[in-house]
Amino acid sequence: MKKKYLKSDHQTFICGKTEHHCIDAIPLFQSLTAEQKEKIHPLIQHKHFLRGETLYRPGQIADSLYVLKSGTTRIYRLADTGKEQLIRIVTPGEFTGELALFKEGIYEAFSEALSDCFVCAIKHSDFRELLLQYPSISVEMLATIAKRLATSEQQTAWATTETVKDRLLHFLISLADPKEIEPIVELKMAKKNLASYLGTTSESLSREFARLEKEKIIKEISYGKIKLLDFP
Template sequence: MHSCVSSVPIFNHLEKEQMAEIMDMVQSLIYKKGEILYHAGDPSDSLSIVNKGKIKIYRLSESGKEQLIRILHPGDFTGELALFTETIHEAYAEAMLETHVCIIKRADLHTLLLRYPTISFKILAEFAARLEQSEKQTTNLATEKVEKRIALYLIECLGEGKDLKQPQEIKLPMTKKDLASYLGTTPETISRKLSDFEEQGYIEQKPQNKMKVWGHALAELTR
């Protein structure tokens, strides 16, 4: 039990005894598909680490539209925003399927950070990476047309080290509806653009949100 502690990036550099200490502070929880971990407006007093499953983080805009921010996979954590600023959550977190999480209370976390400053480094690195990612997303939304945003997303899905010259099969990690929300567009437009891509020979669509992708061809689009 509590196996999450040893497998989580922010802790896995510690010694065994230290991990044992952390495990005592940790609480385990299971959410069913569709369950909400927290609402916008909830006070935020704990850090949640995903152990198994998937969680989607989204916001509601002023006008009530849902905007997907990020999907958490095992090893990822959330609670960040309000944990260090004494405010409330501004986002929503929902389990996409049965999901196991470990929870650490804010007070316990503070104790830990004081005792083991290296944990702070890990969290700082994670925050910096997310900030980077978020700003990139902002820039894409602000300056690129939908077609390019979709192309960039697909290329991102291919992963880093891959050889773009070979077509690769990928599976979208979410529904097209969610993808639309993430990319700031509509399901209709996603559908149409993907058909276009297919017509142009950039991709080949398969059932269940899978597709074969010619990365180097798509990359042309993003010029």
Template sequence: MAISAALASLIEQLRKVVFLTGLDDSVLAALARDALWRDYAAGEVVFLEGETSPGLYVLQRGWLKVLKTSPEGREQVLRFIGPGETFNEAGVFARRPNPASAIALEEAGVWLLRRDSIRRLLSERPDFAERVLENMAGRVADLVSLVADLSLRPVTGRLARLLLDEAIGDTLHRPRWFTQAELASRLGTVPDVIQRAMRNLEAEGVIAVERQSIRICDRAALEKLAT
């Protein structure tokens, strides 16, 4: 049976997913044929915290954020998701409601791998289940680091660590959605505090803030702040 260009593209993308590595092409093709496609506009909800997850999501294009929201409406961004990444593993593998919400930051295209197909793989392929456990352990470690940052490191230190981790070379490129409000949600604070921290770092010659990028000018100073 001929495979459409869209399915062929999805199969190629699935080969790069860490916990799908090593699976036969026939298995990946079966997952792809069962998958559902959805387009999302900027600001549209992909799924909500507390809902039952219908499957594992694979982002084809665009950017999303995964977040928790307090009863007062304050957001804590857990991660930004870029093309090629999977998300909401906990909602599929742990048999529990979605632990967080996901929202499109810009126009996005998402594949949904059906829950039943993923669960069947878990029972049939021990090697797949082992890689899933490793991946989930890595996500838990990331969340522990996030909690430690929010609890123990001041805002300037959190900002310094984020810039060091996400810059390509010495430049962090800023998509249109990468506003100070989004950055504040990521770092567990408010926009005014982020604005003040960035202004201070720029005045000290540590960074240069431009319209579409943040450039690291003094890496040694930024590393010292991040420790």
């Protein structure tokens, strides 16, 4: 079937049988049968965002759950001072916009496309019905939200009780496989986003990377790939 593009100010809605199967590779729906997935397809809006465009922003009415088909987005907040705090990076198969799922409200953070993105959007009202029909989706979503909550609490603890050096080291350790003697970890975000995530500046983060490398605790073997030399 030939694709049909309907353009709006900042996104492209895609219609066509092939695109309707965007949920097939999304973990949130993997417990469903092919027949059950087919029933969900008509509820999905397929959206395209270019790099730098905003999926949603604070103050906007929260009415949809966004599941990322391809690309990468970041979720962040702005303090009254203008300082940015990165909350998380969203990668393909993950979802965002769930915080207002069970109440009428507005988005409280920004979601920005870090690359061109294709998104499956489902209205909150429709998704609530899916949760009632298919409890397995509820279980999968609760597990993801619980993991995010634990990560958020850890992030807060790092920012309030530890030095930048300790925050960085603990973050790198959290990415490592404890079974490896000198594990190599790969950063999933640019260093400027990592600085925001750890509650510091890019300059301070660069200094701590250099300090850890000088102390032979880590070694940057290529951009974004770090070997932990002194792994507890």
